[in-house]
Amino acid sequence: MVTIRLDDLGAFHGTRLVLSDVSTPIFRGGEVVAVIGPNAAGKSTLFKRIAGLLEGPGRVCLEGAVKGPDGICYMPQDTAANAVLTVYESILLARKQGSAWSVGDGDLALIDGIVAALSIADIAFRNVGELSGGQRQVVSIAQTLAREPEILLMDEPTSALDLHRQVEVLSFMRGLARKHGIAVLIAIHDLNQALRFADKCIVIAEGRMFACGTPEEVVTPALLRDVYRVEARIERCSRGIGHVMVDGVADETAAAASMAA
Numbered sequence: 001m002v003t004i005r006l007d008d009l010g011a012f013h014g015t016r017l018v019l020s021d022v023s024t025p026i027f028r029g030g031e032v033v034a035v036i037g038p039n040a041a042g043k044s045t046l047f048k049r050i051a052g053l054l055e056g057p058g059r060v061c062l063e064g065a066v067k068g069p070d071g072i073c074y075m076p077q078d079t080a081a082n083a084v085l086t087v088y089e090s091i092l093l094a095r096k097q098g099s100a101w102s103v104g105d106g107d108l109a110l111i112d113g114i115v116a117a118l119s120i121a122d123i124a125f126r127n128v129g130e131l132s133g134g135q136r137q138v139v140s141i142a143q144t145l146a147r148e149p150e151i152l153l154m155d156e157p158t159s160a161l162d163l164h165r166q167v168e169v170l171s172f173m174r175g176l177a178r179k180h181g182i183a184v185l186i187a188i189h190d191l192n193q194a195l196r197f198a199d200k201c202i203v204i205a206e207g208r209m210f211a212c213g214t215p216e217e218v219v220t221p222a223l224l225r226d227v228y229r230v231e232a233r234i235e236r237c238s239r240g241i242g243h244v245m246v247d248g249v250a251d252e253t254a255a256a257a258s259m260a261a
């Protein structure tokens with residue numbers, strides 16, 4: 001089984017160390033790990049460092065990956081789609097990137113499976129340039145999956161998706177992780193989706209790891225106040241899953257309380 005552990009990891013943008021001291025327990029294939037934190041905290045930087053796109057201190061400890069570091073696939077936040085290709089061609093191109101350009105039945109079967117699983121058969125032969133933002137985001141997920149990752153780093157993969165699609169895609173990703181033993185790390189702003197779909201959660205704040213644990217352990221009123229600067233409660237939905245209920249901005253609430261006193 002593939003495992004990944006981050007040991008004192010940091011990352012430079014140019015000469016500036018923007019991320020440091022990220023040490024995690026072992027994450028195993030089959031697990032979904034939500035990476036949460038405010039804007040500019042360092043989540044994308046962490047993914048780029050893990051994927052080997054940035055330099056920095058520390059180590060990415062990978063074990064059991066059949067493809068070695070090539071088994072790590074990074075789906076960036078902004079995907080530059082080639083507008084003249086069809087959806088199907090763009091997924092095929094992603095699969096063949098860096099390998100011989102010969103397409104076998106196995107390649108086509110794999111892509112057919114991804115297209116069906118992500119419910120994009122209806123747009124498979126449309127040009128990528130004609131798609132909506134949400135459709136392009138799902139195509140980008142399909143392109144990443146076509147590379148058969150062992151460790152999958154997805155940077156805000158559902159940010160452009162409607163609620164139904166978010167739940168569909170995140171459920172699918174969790175099922176895929178379980179079925180194929182893939183370790184899936186997802187940077188996500190929606191804390192309720194993190195509470196619903198993730199097995200573990202890493203909080204990045206101001207270029208450091210602030211907390212790591214199960215989503216229930218990590219997403220607390222204290223975290224919401226200290227890291228997100230909102231006053232909030234966690235309440236359970238009918239399925240027993242915690243939901244964040246935001247009452248207001250922390251500073252404003254504190255100011256109102258002190259004025260009332």
Ligand SMILES: Nc1ncnc2c1ncn2[C@@H]1O[C@H](COP(=O)(O)OP(=O)(O)OP(=O)(O)O)[C@@H](O)[C@H]1O
Nearest residue numbers: 013014018037038039040041042043044045046077
């Ligand atoms: N190419 C770059 N060159 C220099 N600094 C960068 C670059 N990309 C990001 N940074 C800086 O690194 C820090 C972390 O940015 P990063 O994109 O990792 O944040 P993030 O947590 O993913 O944010 P968001 O939630 O807004 O996407 C920020 O201060 C950002 O300005």
